[in-house]
Amino acid sequence: MNAAFRIPGAGRLSQAKTASFSFDDKSYTGIDGDTLASALLANGVHLVGRSFKYHRPRGFLSAGAEEPNALVQIVRDDARKTPNVRATVQELYDGLTARSQNRWPSLAFDVGAVNDLASPMFSAGFYYKTFMWPKSAWKNLYEPQIRSAAGLGVSPDRPDPDHYAARYAHCDVLVLGGGAAGIAAALAAAETGVRVILADEQAEFGGSLRFESGARIDGENGFAWAQAAIARLKAMDNVRVLSRTTAFGYYAQNFVGLVERVSDHLKNPGKELARERLWQVRAKRVVLATGAIERHMVFANNDRPGVMLASAARTYLNHYGVAVGRNVGVYTANDSAYAAAIDLKKAGVNIAAIVDLRDNPSGAVIDEARGLGIEINFGRAVVSAGGKLRVSSMTVQPKNGGGGRTIPVDAILMSAGWTPSVHLFSQSRGKVAFNEETRRFVPGTHAQDCVSVGACNGTDGLDATVDEAYAAGAKAAKEAGGKDSSVKAGKGAKPKVDAGESWSRGMLGAAPGAGPGTTVKAFVDFQNDVTAKDIRQAVHEGMHSIEHVKRFTTNGMATDQGKTSNMHGLAIAAEVLDKPIPQVGLTTFRAPYTPVTFGSIVGHARGALFDPTRRTATHGWASAHGAVFEDVGQWKRAWYFPKAGEDMHAAVNRECVTVRKTAGLFDASTLGKIEVVGPDAAKFMELLYTNPWEKLEPGRCRYGIMLREDGFIYDDGVVGRLAQDRFHVTTTTGGAPRVMHHMEDYLQTEFPHLNVWLTSITEQWAVIAVQGPKSREIIAPLVEGIDMSDEAMPHMSVREGKICGVPTRLFRMSFTGERGFEVNVPADYGEAVWEALWAEGQKHGATAYGTETMHVLRAEKGYIIVGQDTDGTVTPNDAALDWAVGKKKTDFVGIRGMMRADLVAKGRKQLVGLKTTDPKVVLEEGAQIVEDPKQAIPMKMIGHVTSSYWSQNCGRSIALALVAGGRDRMGQTLYVPMPNGTIEVEVTGMVFVDEKGERLNG
C-alpha cells in the first residue's frame, strides 16, 4: 500500500519492504529506510507534539539531529519507554510504537494549551517573577504544581533492561562528520596508511548529499559517490567507519566522546547486542567536518505544523520520496530554498509562491524556478502563518509594510541561511570569529590539534569543500606520522566535483512583522517556546549579556541546545542593544552535542559491576554458618552470626558474653597490613608514628598512632617488629590505601634518604582473631615451633612459626580486653586454618563473632575506632592517648601541628565515657550533648556521642563521647536532648569492663 504522500519514483528507498508502526495507537505503514518522521509525513501526519510552555501544536521542523519539536516517546515494552526521541532521527522498524508527549487528554485537544491563551502571564523570566511570594506557597503550591507541569515526556519507571558497551580507541586521524567534506578528508588520510576513524551520526553517510540533487562527484550522483567511497574506506584495514555515531563531546588533548546507537533501529535487537556503545577516542589529529544547520525564518506562527526548513522538505523528497504537502509555500532570505522548490515542483508538487525577502536577487536557481513557472515575490515577507493543527495559509506583505494577501498552502518551507556547526570546535576551546561579510561565526583560533573543513568552516561550494577537506585530511595524516601521499591517479586520487550547489548569506533575527514593537508569537527557540518578543523584553529588563539573556529567556537551553535558535536570539539582542553581534558575544557551547543516555555513560558499571566486592578467605564459611554481612567500604564483613530464633540483639549479646566467658573467633583479615622493611625501617617508623620504635625488641608489638602534619589522628593499629629491619604494620580497614599513600609520600619525597621498602600485604595474610580466656588452649594444639606460655610469649608479642603446617605470624594482642591472639596465615590457607581453629574452639564452647560484637567488646574497654570516635580534629591528647606519644622524640609527622595553640588549649573536646541514668536507654550515636536542658533553643552543644551500645556484659548501656573539657567533668550529669525527650547521662571513664586490665592475662 502506498502512503498518500509517497511520490512514486522519488527518493532512494525501495518500496518493496514495508514496516508497520503505530503513533498514538493508530497504525500506519512506512518503508524500510524511513525515519519515524518520514514515515509519518508519507502518511500526511504533521502534528506530532505539543510545545513545552504554551502547549502549542507542533510538527517537524527538520530532518535531522537539530530537531526541536518532534519529540516522541518510543515504547518497546513496559521497561523500555524512551522519552524525547527525535522522530527525525529514530529509524523505523516493523512494529515501532511511538506516542506523542506533553499533551492531555489528546494531541489534537490538549487542555494545557490554555497556557497559549494565558501567554501574557508566561513571558520571559516569569519563573523568576511569578512565584516570589508568599514564601509558604513555594512548598505547598508552586513547587508541586511546577513539578507536575514541567518536563517533556515521561521517564521509564523500571530498571533499564538493556546493556551498554564501551570501547577505548586510538587513531591518527579522527574525522567527525561523514558528508562530502568528511569523506574526502578520510580518503586522503586513509591513503597514507595512518589509522583513521570516520564517524557520522546518520544511518547512511553523505550528509547534505542526501538532499543536494545537483551534486555530482567523479561522474556519479553525489550520494552514490558517497556510498562508493564509504565502501572503499570500509575495505581498508587502517580505517574504522562508524555510522549512527554522534561525537557528543570534545575534551582535552584530542579526547573525543562518541556514542554509537547499536540497536535502537532494529525490530528485535536480541540480548547479545548492546543498545549503545560509548567510544572514547584519543586522536593525534581531528578533522571537523560537521557541516551547517539551516535556520528558520522568525515570523508570526512560524511553529505551525507544516512549517519547516527547506532542506528538510528536500531531504524528505530526495531521500525518502515523501512530499511534505501538495500546495507548498516558500519563504526565504537566501538561494537554498529555491532548490527545494525546484525539486518539489519537478516531483509534481504545486509551489504556491516563493516569498523572498531580498530585493533583487539573481542567479541560476532563481532563473530555473522562474522557468518552471513558480511565482516569485521579491522584497516581500510572510508576516503570519494561518491554521492551527496544520498550517493552512501564509500572509504575504511587502517587507516595508503595505497591503498583504493570504495564500492558501499546506506547508511552508523556510530558509534564513545556514549556521556553521562549530559546536565541537568550540568545545575543543577553539575561539570562533565573526565574519562580517557572511554574518556568521566560523572557527578562528584553534586550541587543539584539529582542523575544520567544509560548511562548518564557512567554506561555500562543494568544489571548494572537497578541495579543502582532501588537503586537510592529507596534512593531518602527514602530521600524525603518515607517509607522504603526493599521489595519485586512480583509487586514492582526490575526488573530482563535476557539479555542486553553493549558497551562503541569508538573515539573522526577526523578519518583518515580528520586529520591535510587535507582540506576535514569532518563535526563535521552538523547544523552549522563546519568541522574538521575549528576547527583546529580556534586554529591556536589563539583561545585557547574552549569557543573561539566555538564562532569563531559556533561549537555547532546551535539549536541542539552540542549534536553530542561537544566532537568531543573538541578532535580536544585538539589535536592541544597538551593538555589533561579535560584541554581544556567543554563548558557550557545551557537551553533549545531542542528548546522551545515562546508560551509555554508565556502561557496564552497574549492579554487581558498579563497584568491586572484596571478600575474605572465610566468607564461604561465614555464609554457610548463617552470618549476616555488612558492607565496610568494598568489603563484605560478617556482622553477626544468629542462631535459630535469634535476632541481631540476641545474637550479639550471646557472642559478647561467650567471648568473655570462653572464647570467640573473629575474621580480622580486612585490617590493612603494610610491611615496612629495610635498614632504616625503625627510623622511618619513628618519623611516621608518634611512638618510639628504635628500642622495641624484635618479637614485640606496640599500638601505634599516626598523625597528619596538622597534629590530628589519622590512623592507628598494632605494629609487630618481626626483625631488626622488618615491621608488620596494621591499619584500620578503611585506612589501608590512604595510609600506604601517606607513607609512600613521605618516603619518596621528604625522607628519600631512608633505605626502606613498603609493601601492602593486606590481601596476602588472612587474620583470625581468637579472643577470650580459652584462646590459648584453642590455638596451642595446632601450633608448631612457638612457645605460647605467658613467660615466652607475653601480651603484645609476635612470633613466627607454623599453624596447621602452614606459616603463621602469630600475634598476641587484644581488641577485646581478653587474653587474645591474632593468627596471620597466608590468605589461601585462611579458610582451612579457620576451620581447624573452629573445631578446636567447639571443644571449649567458643563462638564465631562478627563486627558488631567486636565493636561492643572494644567499647567496653574504651578502645577507640579511628574515624568513629575521632573525626579528623582529634589529637592524641583529646583521645586520652598521650601515653602513645614519644616524649623524647624530636621529630615525627604531626609533632609541630600538635603544638599549635588551639590544639593545646583548655576546653577541647575530649573522649570520655557516658552512662545513662536509666541503664536500659541506649543513646543514639551522633546525638548532641548539652549542659543545661532547659536553655533556649538553639542550645549550646558541648559534644556528641561517638559510640553507643547495649553491653550485655555490663548489664547496661555504654557510650563514648567527645565532650568539651570532658576529663574535668567526671561524675557530672549532662543531657542528651532527643525528639522524644531529654536523656540524662553521667560522665565516666572510658573503660567499662576490667579497669585494671587483668583479663589480658586471664
Added chain:
Amino acid sequence: MLLIRCPYCEEERPELEFRNAGEAHIARPTNIAGESDDDFEKFFFIRSNPKGVIYERWRHIHGCARFFNAVRDTVTDKFVMTYKAGEPKPAKLPGASK
C-alpha cells in the same frame, strides 16, 4: 581526559592512573618541631593559587606509584612539563619566550 607524562615511566598515560598531591617545592623543615607559628603557617597552610602556571606534585598511583612534579597551566589545563621528585624547579619552561 588529560594525558600526563610520567617522568619515571617516560610515557604519556591517561589521568585516571594519576592522583594530584598538592603544590610542589614546599620542603618539610628539617627542624620542624622548632618552627615558629608564622613559619609553620607558611609551610603548612599557605598555598599559591595562580591563574596560569602552577608547580604541583602528582603520583602515578595506578602505575609505577612514584611521586613526581609537574608544571601545569591552570587556565588551559595543559601540562607544560613533568620532572622527577627532587629535581630543581625548572628555570626555563619549554615554549616560554624568555
